[in-house]
Amino acid sequence: MSNRREFLTLLGTAGAVGLAGCAGGGGGSGSSDGSTDAATGASGDTATSTPTATSTPVPYGDGRLTFYMSPSEPQQLMESQYQPVKERFEEELGVTTQLQYAAGYSAALQSLASGTGDVGETGPFAAALGVANDRCDIILQRFGYGSWTYASVIVTQEGSDIESLSDLEGERVAFADRLSASGALYPLYMLKQAGLSIGDLPTDTGDADFTPQFSSHAEAFAALERGQVAAAGVGQFITLNDNRELIDGFRYVETTEDIPRAPIVVSPELSDEEQTAVKEAFLDAGDELYLGEDGEADTEDDLWFSDVREADNETYQPVVDVANDLGVSAELLDSGGS
Incomplete structure (x- = not known):
């Protein structure tokens, strides 16, 4: 998160004030149940709502990991494409994983910001705006069609x-x-x-x-x-x-x-350990992660990307520079674009 303050400066702090956690037009439609963090206020066997020093945090906020897919292809196809990712998370992280079809970039970012979503795939521009407004952290860059x-x-x-x-x-x-x-x-x-x-x-x-x-x-x-x-x-x-x-x-x-090329992003609500675990689950995976539910290469359910590498805000600085040249406002995150 070391570059976040620089992103805020470059994209304009004025547009960012009050945006984090605020409900934007169309932003809530990407969540299947609209629920909040089930762990908030949990207190074990006591009646107090304040967690004690010995409280055990619930993994990924509500005990499950929610992965948001941007709606670039039909939902059923994308669920098939990301099935190996779901299985990889469940095996390596030991947590139930849900694939969620987002209404659009803005909806996915709002869910990550609120903690109802944990991991997502999005575009470079959306991720840059999301980082600047505390809605996501960039952890990986994807490789596709022979290029980064x-x-x-x-x-x-x-x-x-x-x-x-x-x-x-x-x-x-x-x-x-x-x-x-x-x-x-x-x-x-x-x-x-x-x-x-x-x-x-x-x-x-x-x-x-x-x-x-x-x-x-x-x-x-x-x-x-x-x-x-x-x-x-x-x-x-x-x-x-x-x-x-x-x-x-x-x-x-x-x-x-x-x-x-587009990043993989995570919720800023995740702990450093959880973010690292998600990153390593991708980085340490084999080629089968990208072959879809049927496990065969060169079929319809292959993911469009075939590799990932570590990335952060600096990777997408060229996108930020163009956004600054256009005078893009952070309000775009809540404009209802899909």
């Missing part, structure tokens, strides 16, 4: 009149989640660098030189396929075919590379 980094693109149809980003003035542009690094933050940064006004995006939709619409990477690209938007700002991965090549019928208008 990835790319953001602004893509259009092959036959469109969009030759440069300036041609998007007055047009409708699709983006992913407002808290997505590759699907919102970096595309908006590219548009701003090209001289277009982005207004108060991604926090507010007003006063931009184009009309934005936010959804998910898949839906943003689908909107482009249907001809409903002139371009889409998304992670490059959603535009590629099985051979890792751009899908026929599309072309890139602009690309930004070397974005640090």
Whole structure:
């Protein structure tokens, strides 16, 4: 947590005041039961509500570990993909583990902040904001498609009149989640660098030189396929075919590379020992952790990432720098983006 104060300074302490633990729009929908820490106020055999010096803390707050999955794919598929992770936690940590399908990044971060969630997978931008507002701690970075980094693109149809980003003035542009690094933050940064006004995006939709619409990477690209938007700002991965090549019928208008791949985050309510145990459960696992419920490689339920390494706030400093350039407010965490 040594870099947290620096993150707060970089992302703006004014926007962070009063946010920790506060209920944001749509934030509570990621929790299955909305329950609070069952261990709070527990006192053993005595009538007092103040724990004694000999009280034994309940592991992971309520005696179980809750892992939040970001809704990048259908729930049933993601539960199959993360089944080996669930089993790994139960075996190595000795605690019942629940997989929870989050309503979005904001919902997952609120649950981690309150302690109703313990571990989560999220995007770089969401994690950076979460760290700055005491909603999560970064412990790991994921490796996928042969790299620790990835790319953001602004893509259009092959036959469109969009030759440069300036041609998007007055047009409708699709983006992913407002808290997505590759699907919102970096595309908006590219548009701003090209001289277009982005207004108060991604926090507010007003006063931009184009009309934005936010959804998910898949839906943003689908909107482009249907001809409903002139371009889409998304992670490059959603535009590629099985051979890792751009899908026929599309072309890139602009690309930004070397974005640090997404992290694994934990609740700041976990003890240092619990955070370390979660980290080591990932780091010490074999390849089978990434093969999904069927245990076979190159099948539908494989995780998109195939390795992890230790990471912290500094790993995602480039994302923070871009957020600062855009003047992103911490209020974005409670804007209801999904």
